[in-house]
Amino acid sequence: MQTAKITVAMRAPQFSCDPKWSRRRALIERSARFFSEALRIDASLTIKIEAHSSKVGKGTHGHAQAPVDGVCRIRVLRDLPASRLLHVIAHEMVHAKQFQTGDLTIVRGVQTYRGVRQDQLAWDERGHEEQAERMAAQLVDAIVASMGRAETTLARI
Numbered sequence: 422m423q424t425a426k427i428t429v430a431m432r433a434p435q436f437s438c439d440p441k442w443s444r445r446r447a448l449i450e451r452s453a454r455f456f457s458e459a460l461r462i463d464a465s466l467t468i469k470i471e472a473h474s475s476k477v478g479k480g481t482h483g484h485a486q487a488p489v490d491g492v493c494r495i496r497v498l499r500d501l502p503a504s505r506l507l508h509v510i511a512h513e514m515v516h517a518k519q520f521q522t523g524d525l526t527i528v529r530g531v532q533t534y535r536g537v538r539q540d541q542l543a544w545d546e547r548g549h550e551e552q553a554e555r556m557a558a559q560l561v562d563a564i565v566a567s568m569g570r571a572e573t574t575l576a577r578i
């Protein structure tokens with residue numbers, strides 16, 4: 422299976438001289454690729470991740486848009502604590518998978534998951550969010566295990 426193409430764009434380039442910048446970029450790209458392979462997101466989808474600074478970004482830690490012409494755009498805040506950032510990326514990648522399978526659709530603002538309208542439900546009653554949270558926890562456990570002890574000191578990444 423060919424896996425999804427993934428690009429990462431770091432926003433707010435005025436901070437790009439910071440060595441933390443390239444480590445963060447590498448962490449985002451590496452983890453997104455790991456999660457894409459684990460979720461078996463195939464090459465029919467291109468995933469474009471935009472990593473914003475919380476200093477200029479606003480609102481939620483992450484967001485995945487319904488794909489347009491095969492491109493799924495994901496926004497994340499890049500300067501979250503590393504373990505939280507991994508969870509957010511994993512969560513949004515699960516949404517990408519839900520979009521790819523057609524389980525999750527958004528048509529004219531109406532969000533449907535497996536035939537059930539979601540956007541009028543409370544957040545914790547939304548089936549696609551419940552699945553994203555549950556699978557994100559498993560995916561983070563898996564990437565931490567795969568990186569090995571030396572690198573699992575997440576605070577260092």
Ligand SMILES: [Zn+2]
Pocket residue numbers: 512516549550553
């Ligand atoms: Zn979500």
